[in-house]
Every structure is written in C-alpha cells, then in structure tokens.
Amino acid sequence: MTLSDKPAGASYVYLQEPEIRFLEAAVEHLIPTDDLGPGARDAGVVVYIDRQLAGSWGTHGRQYRSGPWMDGTPQQGYQSRYTPQEVYRIAIREIDQHCRASFDRPFAQLAQDAQLRLLQQLEKDEIALPSLSSKLFFDLLWRNTEEGYFSDPLYGGNRGMVGWKLLGFPGLPSGAYRDLIASHEPYHAEPVSVLDVQTGRVPVDAQGFPKHTLIKPGKES
Amino acid sequence: MSATKLKPVDVVVVGSGVVGSIMSMELASAGMRVVCLERGKQFDINTDFHAPNVYDELKFDRHSDIFQNLARDTLTFRNNGAQTALPMREMGAFKPGEMVGGTSAHWGANARRFLPHDFEMYTRIKERYGTSFIPEDCNLQDWGVEWDEVEPYYDQFEDIFGVGGKAGNLNGEIQAGGNPYEGPRSREYPNPATRRTYQGELFAKAAESLGYVPFQGPTAAMTQDYRNLYRVQMLQCASGGFCSSHVCAQGAKANPLTAVFPALMRQPTFELRPLCTVLRVNTDSTGRKATGVTYIDGRGNEVEQPADIVILGAYCFSNVRLLLLSGIGTPYDPRTGKGVVGRNYTYQQGGSVQIFFDDREFNPFIGGGMVNTSIDEFNGDVIDRGPLGFIGGAYMDTNMRGAAPIKAKPVPPDTPAWGGEWKKAVAYNYRRAMTIAIHASCMSYKQNYLDLDPTYKDAYGQPLLRMTFDWHDNDLRMMQYMTERCAELGRALNGSRMNSKGKGSHFQITGYQSTHNQGGAVMGADPSTSVVNKYLQCWDVPNVFVVGGSAFPQNPANGPTETIGMLACWAADAIKESYVRSPGLLV
Numbered sequence: 001m002t003l004s005d006k007p008a009g010a011s012y013v014y015l016q017e018p019e020i021r022f023l024e025a026a027v028e029h030l031i032p033t034d035d036l037g038p039g040a041r042d043a044g045v046v047v048y049i050d051r052q053l054a055g056s057w058g059t060h061g062r063q064y065r066s067g068p069w070m071d072g073t074p075q076q077g078y079q080s081r082y083t084p085q086e087v088y089r090i091a092i093r094e095i096d097q098h099c100r101a102s103f104d105r106p107f108a109q110l111a112q113d114a115q116l117r118l119l120q121q122l123e124k125d126e127i128a129l130p131s132l133s134s135k136l137f138f139d140l141l142w143r144n145t146e147e148g149y150f151s152d153p154l155y156g157g158n159r160g161m162v163g164w165k166l167l168g169f170p171g172l173p174s175g176a177y178r179d180l181i182a183s184h185e186p187y188h189a190e191p192v193s194v195l196d197v198q199t200g201r202v203p204v205d206a207q208g209f210p211k212h213t214l215i216k217p218g219k220e221s
Numbered sequence: 222m223s224a225t226k227l228k229p230v231d232v233v234v235v236g237s238g239v240v241g242s243i244m245s246m247e248l249a250s251a252g253m254r255v256v257c258l259e260r261g262k263q264f265d266i267n268t269d270f271h272a273p274n275v276y277d278e279l280k281f282d283r284h285s286d287i288f289q290n291l292a293r294d295t296l297t298f299r300n301n302g303a304q305t306a307l308p309m310r311e312m313g314a315f316k317p318g319e320m321v322g323g324t325s326a327h328w329g330a331n332a333r334r335f336l337p338h339d340f341e342m343y344t345r346i347k348e349r350y351g352t353s354f355i356p357e358d359c360n361l362q363d364w365g366v367e368w369d370e371v372e373p374y375y376d377q378f379e380d381i382f383g384v385g386g387k388a389g390n391l392n393g394e395i396q397a398g399g400n401p402y403e404g405p406r407s408r409e410y411p412n413p414a415t416r417r418t419y420q421g422e423l424f425a426k427a428a429e430s431l432g433y434v435p436f437q438g439p440t441a442a443m444t445q446d447y448r449n450l451y452r453v454q455m456l457q458c459a460s461g462g463f464c465s466s467h468v469c470a471q472g473a474k475a476n477p478l479t480a481v482f483p484a485l486m487r488q489p490t491f492e493l494r495p496l497c498t499v500l501r502v503n504t505d506s507t508g509r510k511a512t513g514v515t516y517i518d519g520r521g522n523e524v525e526q527p528a529d530i531v532i533l534g535a536y537c538f539s540n541v542r543l544l545l546l547s548g549i550g551t552p553y554d555p556r557t558g559k560g561v562v563g564r565n566y567t568y569q570q571g572g573s574v575q576i577f578f579d580d581r582e583f584n585p586f587i588g589g590g591m592v593n594t595s596i597d598e599f600n601g602d603v604i605d606r607g608p609l610g611f612i613g614g615a616y617m618d619t620n621m622r623g624a625a626p627i628k629a630k631p632v633p634p635d636t637p638a639w640g641g642e643w644k645k646a647v648a649y650n651y652r653r654a655m656t657i658a659i660h661a662s663c664m665s666y667k668q669n670y671l672d673l674d675p676t677y678k679d680a681y682g683q684p685l686l687r688m689t690f691d692w693h694d695n696d697l698r699m700m701q702y703m704t705e706r707c708a709e710l711g712r713a714l715n716g717s718r719m720n721s722k723g724k725g726s727h728f729q730i731t732g733y734q735s736t737h738n739q740g741g742a743v744m745g746a747d748p749s750t751s752v753v754n755k756y757l758q759c760w761d762v763p764n765v766f767v768v769g770g771s772a773f774p775q776n777p778a779n780g781p782t783e784t785i786g787m788l789a790c791w792a793a794d795a796i797k798e799s800y801v802r803s804p805g806l807l808v
Binding site for chain 1 (some may be wrong): 277284286295298299310311377419459630640644646676677731
C-alpha cells in the first residue's frame with residue numbers, strides 16, 4: 001500500500017470527500033508511519049472516526065444536551081453546543097477556508113511541514129475559527145485518533161492490529177494468564193481481537209479464551 | 222396525570238447496587254416483602270457479558286451503556302460558589318453506573334476496610350494534636366460508630382463478596398504477611414491473598430529498604446473458586462485484565478450480579494423492578510413519616526408504591542438528590558453553615574509515580590482483579606502528623622490492572638503529546654514501566670456541598686443536582702508530602718526515569734480519577750451535623766434509611782465499596798433486629 005492509496009475496502013457513512021482528505025493528512029502527522037510500523041492513516045483511523053461520527057457517540061446520544069450553553073472554565077469540561085458530527089464538519093470547513101485564505105490551497109494540499117505547523121497552532125488554539133475553538137476540534141481529533149489506532153479492529157481502525165503490535169499488547173487474554181501472574185518471563189503473542197473471534201479466524205476454548213500463538217520478543221511484525 | 226397506587230409492601234429499596242441488593246437480600250430472607258426499584262436495565266450475568274465482546278476497551282471504558290445515561294440525568298458542577306455551575310455533559314472524572322447491579326458491577330474489586338481511626342477521626346485528631354490542628358474550614362467529624370461495633374459487618378460483607386487477603390491483625394495479634402496497621406479482625410479473610418507479581422516484588426523490596434512493611438492488599442476478585450454466605454458460587458479470577466469499567470466475563474469479580482442476585486431472585490418475598498426511576502419519597506402531612514415512593518415505570522407511567530420502610534440505597538448523588546427533591550432533612554446552607562442535606566460532600570485525592578526501566582520487561586496486560594502490593598505506613602494516623610501539619614493519609618501500591626492500550630500507555634517526562642517521538646516512546650515504554658499509585662483521603666469543607674441546581678433539569682423536569690467542590694490546602698499539602706514519599710519509593714526501584722502525576726490545584730470534572738464520590742447525607746451522633754444516625758436512619762423521618770457512600774462524613778484513603786457493603790449489612794441488621802420490633806428512632 002502506498003501513502004496515496006486509501007486503506008483497502010474503506011467505506012464511509014458520514015464523512016465527505018474533502019473531510020476524508022483532510023483527516024487522512026492530519027492523523028498521519030499525529031501518529032506517523034515510520035520504521036516501527038504504519039501510522040494512523042494506514043491503520044484505518046479515518047474509517048474509525050467516520051463510524052464513530054455515524055453512531056450514537058457522534059450525535060452525543062448519551063450526553064447531556066440541554067441549554068443554556070456557556071463556555072465555562074476548563075475544569076467544567078465539554079460545554080460546546082455542537083455534537084462531534086458538527087464539530088468535525090464545521091471545523092474542517094473553516095480550517096480549509098483558513099488555509100485557502102493564507103496559502104491558497106486546502107490543508108490536505110499543503111506541504112508536510114506547513115500541515116504540521118498548522119496542527120500545532122490548532123492544538124494551542126492559535127487559529128481563530130469563526131464558529132468554534134480550534135483546540136476543541138484538535139483535542140477531539142487527537143482523542144479519536146488514539147482510540148482508532150488502539151481500539152479493537154472491530155471499529156474500523158487498528159487495521160492489522162498495528163497499534164497492539166507496536167506496544168506488544170496481545171489483545172484478548174489467554175487462559176494461561178492465571179498461571180503467569182507472578183512470572184518474570186516476558187510474554188509475547190500474536191494479538192487476537194474481538195473481530196478475530198467473531199469472524200472465526202481464531203478459535204476459543206470453553207471459557208471463551210483464544211489460544212495464543214507465542215512469538216519471540218522483538219519479532220512482532 | 223394521576224399516579225397508579227399499588228398495594229403496600231414492607232420495604233421499598235431504591236437502587237440495586239451493593240447496598241440495594243444486600244439490604245434486599247437480608248430483609249427478604251427475613252420474610253419481609255421487599256420491592257427494589259432500579260432505573261437501569263436488567264442483565265443476565267450468565268449470558269450478557271460474554272466473550273469476546275467483554276474484552277473491548279472502547280465499548281466499556283469510553284462509550285459504555287452500563288454507566289449513567291447523561292442524556293436523561295447528570296449533575297452540574299462548579300469549583301466555588303462565585304461560579305455558575307454547568308452540566309457535566311460527558312462522563313469524565315467518575316463513572317456512576319446505571320444498571321441492575323449498580324456502579325459496583327464495573328468496580329475494580331478494591332475491597333479494603335477502613336481503619337479504626339477513620340471512624341473516630343475528629344476525636345482522635347483532637348486528642349493527639351488538639352482542635353487547633355484541624356483546618357479552619359474543615360467539617361471534620363466522627364461517624365457515630367466504633368470499630369468493634371462494625372467489625373462483624375465487615376466480616377459478613379467479606380464473606381458475601383469472597384474477599385481474598387492475608388490478615389495482619391487477628392483479634393489484636395499482629396500476623397506476619399498481612400497489613401500490621403489494619404484494625405483487629407475477628408477472622409482470617411475468606412479467600413487467600415493474591416500472588417505477588419514481578420512488579421509487586423520490586424515494590425516490596427524497595428518498601429522494605431525504606432523500612433516499610435509491604436503486604437498483598439485485599440481483592441474481591443476470587444483468588445480461588447468460592448461459595449459465599451448466600452450459597453452462590455464464584456469462579457477464580459483468570460487475570461485477563463478488562464476488569465475495572467467492565468463486568469467480568471468469568472463472573473470472578475464479586476458484585477451484586479455475581480454474589481447476591483442469584484440468591485436474591487429466589488426469595489419469594491422479593492420483587493425487582495428495573496427501568497423504574499424514583500422521583501421522590503412521599504411523606505405524610507406531618508412530614509415525619511414516609512408513606513412510600515413515586516416513580517416512573519418502564520412504560521412511562523407514574524406509579525406510587527406505598528411502603529412501611531423506605532431505603533435509599535442508590536449512588537451518593539441520587540441519595541442526596543432524592544432527599545432534596547422530597548424535602549426530607551434541612552438542606553445545607555454554606556453561608557450560615559446550618560442544615561445537613563448536601564453538607565460534607567467529599568471525593569478522593571490521589572496521584573502516582575511511574576518508573577521506567579531500560580533493563581526490565583513486564584507483562585502489564587496480565588492482571589485485573591486488584592492484584593496489588595501495598596504499604597500502609599502513611600495511612601490513618603500511623604505516623605505523627607504533628608511536624609507535617611496536615612490531617613489525612615494515603616496508602617500506596619503497585620497494582621496490576623491489566624494495561625489497556627487506549628488509556629494505559631505511560632511515557633517518560635518531556636515526551637511530546639503526539640507525533641513520531643510520542644509513538645516511539647509509547648512503543649518503548651508500554652512493557653518497561655510500572656506505576657506506584659497514591660490513594661489518599663479527602664476531608665470535608667464548609668465550601669464543598671451538594672444542592673439542587675437553579676437552572677438545569679433532568680428528562681423528567683426535575684432539577685439536577687449541583688456540585689460545588691474544590692481541593693483545599695490541607696489535602697494539597699498532604700498530597701505533596703505523599704508524592705515525595707512515593708518518589709522515594711520510585712528512586713529505590715532504580716529505574717532509568719520517573720514521571721510524577723497529580724490532580725492539579727483545582728478539581729476538574731474531566732479525565733477519569735475515581736468513582737469515589739462520598740458524603741452529602743452523612744451519618745453521625747448529632748442531628749445538627751448529620752442526616753442519618755449511626756444506623757443510617759433519617760433523624761427527621763425515622764422510617765427512611767439512607768445507606769451508601771453518601772453517609773461518609775469525610776473520605777478516608779481506602780476505597781469505599783467495602784465500607785458501603787459493611788454499612789448495608791449493619792443497617793439491615795438494625796432494621797431486622799430492632800426497628801421492626803419497635804418502629805421509631807433507634808437512637
């Protein structure tokens with residue numbers, strides 16, 4: 001897969017083309033591809049974000065949604081009247097407008113170092129967007145990027161379990177853990193996901209534990 | 222809309238968590254007709270929390286549908302009375318539950334008793350240091366009970382919840398291997414202690430080098446297959462992580478669903494009504510007697526359930542809010558200091574030190590079930606507070622939680638928050654770090670309280686609860702001291718780098734801290750400073766019992782659940798043995 005390809009099989013429910021291009025460029029700065037392995041873009045983080053936005057969380061289905069709305073203090077937490085769906089849609093449009101006004105092109109078409117600088121400015125709330133705080137958007141984007149890179153592949157991110165391989169996290173526990181709780185020996189296994197078990201790729205025992213395939217330390221691929 | 226009025230029962234219990242389930246079981250098994258009302262959904266522990274889906278950090282830790290649905294009911298928060306309180310719009314610092322089984326269905330199995338000191342903190346501090354030692358704004362007070370009275374009920378709760386540990390003090394005799402500072406126990410734990418992990422061994426060695434006595438702290442995840450007081454079987458913990466925030470797939474974590482409901486549902490005089498939201502406790506024209514409760518049932522109908530006894534056994538916030546909505550007890554007024562409902566709201570202090578090694582590798586994903594090695598030298602009143610100038614304490618532990626990959630990626634100081642350097646740091650350190658945590662007390666202060674919000678409403682049009690809360694100087698100085706001690710332990714581990722984390726000088730409602738919200742309907746011996754007496758009985762309305770974390774006058778260092786369960790056993794016994802024979806104030 002080259003960097004210009006979409007993750008194979010990617011499909012989107014909520015996000016629109018310019019938003020997908022924006023996010024693929026942005027998340028790749030947050031967790032870049034390097035010699036340790038694929039970055040957030042190739043891990044499918046944008047697909048993860050799309051599915052989250054399309055679901056209950058994207059419309060703040062379980063959050064308190066009544067006014068009056070006030071900014072509040074940092075200690076008082078999320079007080080925006082916008083749902084995550086709205087934050088992404090509004091912020092991406094307004095950031096691209098800012099980029100066009102300043103650099104004559106949208107974020108996704110900026111040079112790498114210009115993209116990085118802009119993300120740093122968003123994080124510090126240094127870009128004055130017309131309708132919302134740029135930090136509000138950046139914090140949500142980073143939170144979702146981290147979730148998408150390290151959550152179960154069931155949700156569309158962490159493709160190939162690259163996030164778990166990066167850490168050496170084996171995913172679903174093995175039935176052998178009970179006997180290893182006091183062990184000093186590093187335990188390394190090919191990770192197993194909920195998706196692996198649901199799709200029958202990995203069988204489980206009577207207690208629901210998958211059989212782990214052990215690997216030598218440092219051999220996670 | 223007029224409410225449907227049902228036939229009276231002996232007892233109506235609000236909430237089905239630790240308190241609601243145990244009190245229902247104790248009273249129904251004594252032959253009383255008990256109805257338990259729970260606003261959350263019902264689950265079948267045998268089929269609903271199954272593999273592989275339970276092993277999903279995103280589902281249970283971030284987007285959980287077993288936590289309170291804030292779209293219908295939340296609270297508002299401000300740091301002080303000069304600010305405007307705003308709604309907690311998303312779950313952050315704490316995670317109250319909303320299901321049959323309550324918050325404790327997803328607890329972390331931390332089953333510590335409080336210390337004898339904790340129940341008589343005001344008296345003991347006064348005797349040792351004088352009243353001038355107590356911070357000026359601090360509402361420090363005793364619980365109205367003493368250790369010897371409640372110890373048998375700790376014992377009962379530990380039998381129900383299958384707590385594993387090693388006694389450090391059996392009937393006054395100090396036992397090797399246990400916590401020498403614990404209160405005297407009448408019996409050994411029902412289950413053996415956890416095994417010591419690699420990190421636990423390192424921690425124990427460092428603690429011993431500094432003169433402390435390390436021990437395996439207790440757990441309510443089964444350390445062996447176990448049958449409890451209610452003849453319910455629980456299986457040994459598999460150390461598979463996905464523990465706190467999750468319901469255990471193996472049923473190895475004691476909670477109302479595993480330890481109580483299998484027996485409770487067989488009681489012929491017990492009825493559980495899920496999806497029923499209690500709006501208020503009803504009282505007669507004198508205001509001195511409760512007649513029952515009014516609730517909205519699953520079909521949206523308003524229903525009145527008459528009862529001889531009303532037990533509020535919900536989460537701290539709901540207990541206090543229902544008292545305020547029902548006009549039971551005098552609401553606290555922070556300007557005058559008068560009134561009791563909402564007074565002495567408190568929380569939990571804490572922090573941690575992370576130690577990073579170049580020459581060690583751990584298996585941080587193996588764990589859960591509160592497998593911990595602890596020290597108690599800084600808890601209670603073990604060391605002299607005189608030269609330190611603060612009250613309160615902490616225990617410290619290293620605890621194998623089962624490091625989940627979204628939230629548990631420790632990085633050394635000065636690591637960027639994202640990008641290539643961050644990625645390298647999380648990859649290198651996930652298996653090379655261990656944490657020593659500080660679990661610390663939080664005192665109660667005149668400015669910290671709960672009342673009804675003047676602006677924001679819940680889905681039924683009732684005012685939200687309003688929390689006014691901030692950290693106070695005494696507790697911040699205590700934490701500074703504890704963090705220094707913790708860092709000494711960290712240095713004794715000879716890691717290559719160390720990172721220290723605290724809560725900051727102002728409480729914030731974002732970022733998970735602990736679901737240890739306490740107080741607001743506290744117990745005590747004096748009706749002018751407590752809502753309930755030593756038997757958790759309302760001073761003003763003696764057939765209402767308010768049981769739970771809401772009864773703690775201040776929060777000691779140890780986790781609250783064991784004491785909440787103990788209070789449920791204690792209050793149930795007072796109702797069975799004394800109240801039903803002679804209804805009226807027990808004190």
